[in-house]
Amino acid sequence: MLLCSVAAAVAAVAQPFVLGRTLDLLLRDGDAGRWLPLSAALLLGELLLDSLTSLFTGGCNAVWTASVRSRALRGLLRTTPDHVRAHPPGDVGTRLTLNAADAGGAPAARAALAASLITPLGALVALVFVDLWVAACVLAGLPALALVLRAFARDTGSSVAAYQRTQSLIASRLLEALEGTATIGAAGTADRERARILAPLADLAAQGRHMWTLHGRALGRSGVLVPLLMLAATAVGGLRLAAGDLSVGDLLAVGRYAQLTAGVGGAAALLGAIVRAREARHRTLELERLPPLAYGTRRLPPDGPGELELRGVRVVRDGRQVLRADGVRVPGGSTVAVVGRSGAGKSVLAAVAGRLIDPDEGHVLLDGVRLDRLTREALRTEVAYAFERPALGEGTVAEAVATGSRQPSREHVRQAARAAGADGFVRRLPYGYDTPLPRAPLSGGEHQRLGLARAFAHAGRLLVMDDATSSLDTATEHEVNLALRRSVRPGTRVVVAHRPSVADRADLVLWLEEGRVRAVGTHRELWNTGDYRAVFGADADGTGAAAPDEVPVRRHDSEEVRP
Numbered sequence: 098m099l100l101c102s103v104a105a106a107v108a109a110v111a112q113p114f115v116l117g118r119t120l121d122l123l124l125r126d127g128d129a130g131r132w133l134p135l136s137a138a139l140l141l142g143e144l145l146l147d148s149l150t151s152l153f154t155g156g157c158n159a160v161w162t163a164s165v166r167s168r169a170l171r172g173l174l175r176t177t178p179d180h181v182r183a184h185p186p187g188d189v190g191t192r193l194t195l196n197a198a199d200a201g202g203a204p205a206a207r208a209a210l211a212a213s214l215i216t217p218l219g220a221l222v223a224l225v226f227v228d229l230w231v232a233a234c235v236l237a238g239l240p241a242l243a244l245v246l247r248a249f250a251r252d253t254g255s256s257v258a259a260y261q262r263t264q265s266l267i268a269s270r271l272l273e274a275l276e277g278t279a280t281i282g283a284a285g286t287a288d289r290e291r292a293r294i295l296a297p298l299a300d301l302a303a304q305g306r307h308m309w310t311l312h313g314r315a316l317g318r319s320g321v322l323v324p325l326l327m328l329a330a331t332a333v334g335g336l337r338l339a340a341g342d343l344s345v346g347d348l349l350a351v352g353r354y355a356q357l358t359a360g361v362g363g364a365a366a367l368l369g370a371i372v373r374a375r376e377a378r379h380r381t382l383e384l385e386r387l388p389p390l391a392y393g394t395r396r397l398p399p400d401g402p403g404e405l406e407l408r409g410v411r412v413v414r415d416g417r418q419v420l421r422a423d424g425v426r427v428p429g430g431s432t433v434a435v436v437g438r439s440g441a442g443k444s445v446l447a448a449v450a451g452r453l454i455d456p457d458e459g460h461v462l463l464d465g466v467r468l469d470r471l472t473r474e475a476l477r478t479e480v481a482y483a484f485e486r487p488a489l490g491e492g493t494v495a496e497a498v499a500t501g502s503r504q505p506s507r508e509h510v511r512q513a514a515r516a517a518g519a520d521g522f523v524r525r526l527p528y529g530y531d532t533p534l535p536r537a538p539l540s541g542g543e544h545q546r547l548g549l550a551r552a553f554a555h556a557g558r559l560l561v562m563d564d565a566t567s568s569l570d571t572a573t574e575h576e577v578n579l580a581l582r583r584s585v586r587p588g589t590r591v592v593v594a595h596r597p598s599v600a601d602r603a604d605l606v607l608w609l610e611e612g613r614v615r616a617v618g619t620h621r622e623l624w625n626t627g628d629y630r631a632v633f634g635a636d637a638d639g640t641g642a643a644a645p646d647e648v649p650v651r652r653h654d655s656e657e658v659r660p
Contacts, residue, residue, distance in 0.1 A: 098153035098205060102212030105146035110219035112139045113353035114227070121344050150212075154205045162201025166193050169384040176387035177454045179414075184384065187269030192384055196261060196377040203374035210367040228342070228351050234333045253311050253369055257376045260304040263297050265380075270294040390455070393470035397479055401464030402429025403558030403589035405450060409459030412445050412612075420445045421613045423459070427605065429558070432590040434600040434620070436632055437609035443593045446609065447563040450591050451480040463559060477502040479557035483565035487548025494523055494537060495530035497547055501555035513554035516580035518573050519546040542568040549577065558588040567595065578602055597633045608632070 119136050122129040129136075169192060173181060184192075274281060274290050281290050338345070405427040412420040420442040427433045435443045448454045449461055452468040461468045468476060481501070489497040498510045505513070510530065514520040522543055526532040539547070545568040552560060566574045575598070581590070594600045600620040608616045608623060616623060623629040 098150055098157050099208040099211065101146050101150040101153060102208055103215060105143050105150060106212045106215040106219065108139050108143040108146060109216050110223055112136070112143070113349065114223060115139055116353070117344075117349045120349055124345060154209070157205045158202045161204050162198050165200045165378070165381050166197045169193055169197065169381045172385040172387045172389070175389040177390050178448065179454050180387045185269040185272070187267075187272040188265040189384070190272070191261070191265040191268045192380045195264060196380045199374050199377035200381050202370060203378060206367055206370040206374060210371060213367060228337055230333055230337060234329050253308065253372045256304055256308045256311065257373045260301065260308060261376060261380060263301045263304060266297050267294065267301065390452075391469070392473040392476065394472060395466055395470045396472060396475045397464050397466055397558070401558055404429040404464055405559060405589055405591070406462040407449070407459065408462065410449060410456040410461060411458035412442075412449060412454070413457045419612045420449065420456075422446065425607065425614060425617065427589055427591070429464070429589055430587055431604040432592060432602070433605040433607050434592050434594040434603035435607045435609065436594050436600055438632055441609040442612040443609055444563055446607070447561050447591060447593050451482055451559060451561040452476060453482070474502070480559045480561070481552045481555045481557055483549050483552035483560070483562045485545070485564040485567050487545065487551065489534055489544070489547055489551075491534055493531050493533055494526065494547065497534055498550045498554055501551060503555050505554045510550075510554055513585070514547075514550040516553045516577070516585050517546045517549035518569075518577050518580070519543065519550050542570070542573070545569065553581070553585045556586045556588060559591070560585075560588055561591045563593045564595065566599070571596075571598065574599070
């Protein structure tokens with residue numbers, strides 16, 4: 098694209114001289130010889146080169162936009178969830194669509210600007226050879242045009258950045274409203290939400306008007322300077338013609354060269370595109386440069402039981418400690434229920450346990466090996482997750498369950514679906530396991546069961562279930578729990594629990610309170626503590642619940658006390 102642009106610029110610079118020479122020969126001899134076909138060739142060549150430049154520009158923009166989007170998306174997917182949360186979905190969408198498209202146009206715009214500068218510079222050099230006085234006249238007016246472009250580039254950058262930020266804010270608010278349409282409809286707050294979403298629109302309009310004002314001001318100033326420059330060059334050229342120092346062909350050439358030289362003022366549009374692309378690239382780079390989760394080189398010992406240990410683990414968010422766990426050990430092959438009030442740090446512990454995030458202090462070990470020293474393959478093959486709201490993608494039901502570090506067989510996929518209680522409703526779908534997910538009318542519980550099936554299909558020696566059964570009824574949850582013990586690969590289970598029945602079925606309960614491990618024990622042991630019962634909404638005296646016999650509570654500090 099750059100070569101075609103430069104070649105077109107060279108053809109444009111050569112044309113005035115060739116046309117002037119042709120005109121002089123025709124006026125003098127009536128025969129221009131080879132100069133006439135050369136003039137036609139230059140005109141046709143410039144037209145062809147401009148067409149090729151447009152073709153290559155479209156391809157260049159598409160390739161670079163795809164590259165910018167891919168790198169930004171790669172940065173999103175290789176970092177930790179905590180870093181992603183700093184960018185709302187609407188903001189991410191704007192960066193990956195509008196901003197990436199603007200940034201993808203930067204290379205072509207730079208090449209076009211370079212070519213557009215070759216034309217006036219080449220024309221100025223040619224003008225010097227044709228007539229020095231006209232060249233001096235044109236050269237005197239170029240600094241004013243340069244100042245116009247410099248002021249435009251300086252003022253446009255901040256305006257474009259503000260405009261792009263406001264676009265992201267509107268998109269983020271819109272997506273928030275789309276996700277909560279049921280709540281908005283039930284509360285009757287549609288008008289208020291509409292006002293909230295569109296509130297930044299006034300700022301967006303003001304910023305847009307400011308950008309157009311800057312653009313119009315630059316074009317207006319150059320639109321005044323360029324004709325004045327052309328008028329002065331034509332006047333000087335006319336005087337030189339009258340004095341006999343220029344021929345008619347020379348006058349044609351200097352007039353055209355003066356016009357091409359003054360064309361530097363038309364670079365404002367390209368300069369605006371480059372400024373817009375630069376600001377957009379800064380926004381996509383923020384996603385691309387998110388700190389990645391680094392992996393080590395070690396592997397887990399073969400046939401390990403899946404013993405999980407947290408040593409001196411501390412997680413801090415915004416200067417506040419959200420998790421502190423030291424000396425927590427989960428025996429291999431056991432199930433530990435993580436319980437606590439909202440905000441106690443349950444999901445943070447679940448994320449740390451399977452290394453979705455790294456603790457700020459301390460280490461997590463699986464079968465004696467630190468998770469941050471494992472290879473990516475070793476970690477993701479042996480650690481599986483199930484979430485409250487799993488992302489299943491857009492493939493078929495079977496592909497959604499099979500997606501992961503392993504490639505389970507068709508029968509293994511069905512077994513996992515049966516264990517998750519999903520096989521029955523999947524078989525009733527139009528094409529069974531081959532039904533595309535967009536055509537599968539799934540309820541919240543069915544969606545969650547497919548997420549469980551995927552986790553079961555890829556279960557290794559550690560399975561972390563972060564509120565992954567919240568949408569299931571009690572009977573289905575009980576069946577899933579039984580299948581988890583009988584039909585899924587044996588291993589250690591970390592289950593974030595909100596129901597006492599889940600905690601009761603676990604081998605061990607990890608009780609969190611305000612980010613700290615308050616106690617570790619069985620559900621029956623901890624049930625003797627009124628604060629523990631209150632976590633599940635039971636009265637302090639155990640009213641409404643079958644209180645087990647009073648037994649000592651194993652506190653996390655190893656003290657045994659009776660509540």
